[in-house]
Amino acid sequence: MNGVFILGLAILIIGAVSVTFARPKTYLARLINLEIPGWGLLLIMLAYDEGLALLTFVAVTAIATFVIVRVMEWRDAA
Amino acid sequence: MAELIALYVLGAVAAFAVVRVIVERNTGRKLPYLNVMNFAIAGSLVLLLQHPLSLAAAAAYFVGSTLEANAIASTYAGVATR
Amino acid sequence: MIGVMQIVFGFVALAGAISAAVQRDPFGKLISLGILVGGVVPFIVDRGYLDIAVAVSLIAPITTIFILMATRRAEQ
Numbered sequence: 001m002n003g004v005f006i007l008g009l010a011i012l013i014i015g016a017v018s019v020t021f022a023r024p025k026t027y028l029a030r031l032i033n034l035e036i037p038g039w040g041l042l043l044i045m046l047a048y049d050e051g052l053a054l055l056t057f058v059a060v061t062a063i064a065t066f067v068i069v070r071v072m073e074w075r076d077a078a
Numbered sequence: 079m080a081e082l083i084a085l086y087v088l089g090a091v092a093a094f095a096v097v098r099v100i101v102e103r104n105t106g107r108k109l110p111y112l113n114v115m116n117f118a119i120a121g122s123l124v125l126l127l128q129h130p131l132s133l134a135a136a137a138a139y140f141v142g143s144t145l146e147a148n149a150i151a152s153t154y155a156g157v158a159t160r
Numbered sequence: 161m162i163g164v165m166q167i168v169f170g171f172v173a174l175a176g177a178i179s180a181a182v183q184r185d186p187f188g189k190l191i192s193l194g195i196l197v198g199g200v201v202p203f204i205v206d207r208g209y210l211d212i213a214v215a216v217s218l219i220a221p222i223t224t225i226f227i228l229m230a231t232r233r234a235e236q
Contacts, residue, residue, distance in 0.1 A: 004203055007170050011177045011196075018181035028234045032189045032227060036177050039200050042216075043173075046207060054204075055212050062223045069230045076233060082162070089168040096172050096195055100179045105187045112191055115172075119198045122165070123205050123213075131210040139201055139217040146194055146221035153228045154187050157235045 008043030015040055027072055031065070085125045092118035106158075109151050116143040165202075173199025186231045190224060 015036030022030045038061050045054045095115035102108045120143070123136040176195030183189045197220045204213045 003166055003170065007173060007203075010174065014177045014181055023182075024184055026234070028186055028227075028230055029184075029189070031230065032186060032193065033181065035193055035223065035227075036180055036196065039173075039196055040177070043200060043203060046204060046209075049207070051209050051212055054209070055215055058216050058219050062219050062226070065223050066226045069226050072230055073233060085162070085165060089165055092172060092198075093168055096175050099191065099195060100175060105185060105191070108188070108191050112194055115195060115198055119172075119202065123202060126165070126202060126206055127208065127210070129208075129210060132205065135205055135210045135213040135217070138214040142217040142221045143194065143198065146224045149221065149225050149228055150187060150190055150194075153232055157232065 002047050004043055005047035008040045008047060011040030011043065012037050013040075031068060031072075035061075035065075081125050085122055088118045088122040088125070092122070105154060109147060109154075112147055113144075116140070116147065119143075169199050169202045171199075173203075175199075186234070190227065190231070193224065 015033065015038075018033045018036060019030060022033055038057075042054055042057065045057065092115050095111045095118060098111045099108050099115065102111065117140075120136050120140040123139055124132055126132070173196055176192050176197075176199055180189050180192035180196060183192055197217075201213055201217055204216060
């Protein structure tokens with residue numbers, strides 16, 4: 001099968017396992033690990049030639065990361 | 079053929095830099111090898127595809143990755159000296 | 161893409177993913193995330209999506225800088 005698809009699937013599985021069993025059980029380590037399966041999903045979208053979906057997914061991931069960081073700061077301040 | 083040799087050299091440099099970054103224990107010593115890998119990748123982006131816009135993609139990757147490495151180094155310096 | 165370069169960039173991306181999953185230091189995790197991005201972007205360029213490669217390479221550092229805001233708060 002396509003090499004890009006296999007690579008994306010491997011990175012997606014590695015990232016999902018690392019988010020589920022984050023070693024330092026902090027919100028920060030879990031947020032950084034959440035970036036890994038995003039790039040794996042990007043490679044899978046690339047294997048199916050979905051260009052516009054790829055662009056939208058990257059932009060929405062950046063906005064969602066910003067929102068989660070702000071929520072973590074509010075939780076620390078409270 | 080000449081650009082193929084250049085592509086192989088850049089790939090070897092990128093793989094060597096990745097191995098050095100992963101093996102290194104000290105965070106401050108990881109960052110120069112991360113820059114080596116970024117330069118090798120940015121150079122190989124130009125040689126991968128024969129297209130006029132390929133240069134713009136390589137320039138954008140160069141700017142973005144350098145900004146990222148500098149932001150990490152700046153924050154690390156601010157945390158470590160405190 | 162030439163097969164050898166596909167193997168090299170696949171190794172770079174996979175090594176970045178495994179290293180980011182295993183590391184415990186937040187700065188080490190972010191550096192490994194940079195390696196992962198460096199391995200993924202050549203695959204996008206090789207497919208011919210050059211405009212999307214430009215957008216992805218400019219958005220990825222912004223995400224890292226957002227996480228660095230939280231890292232600076234956590235490390236104090």
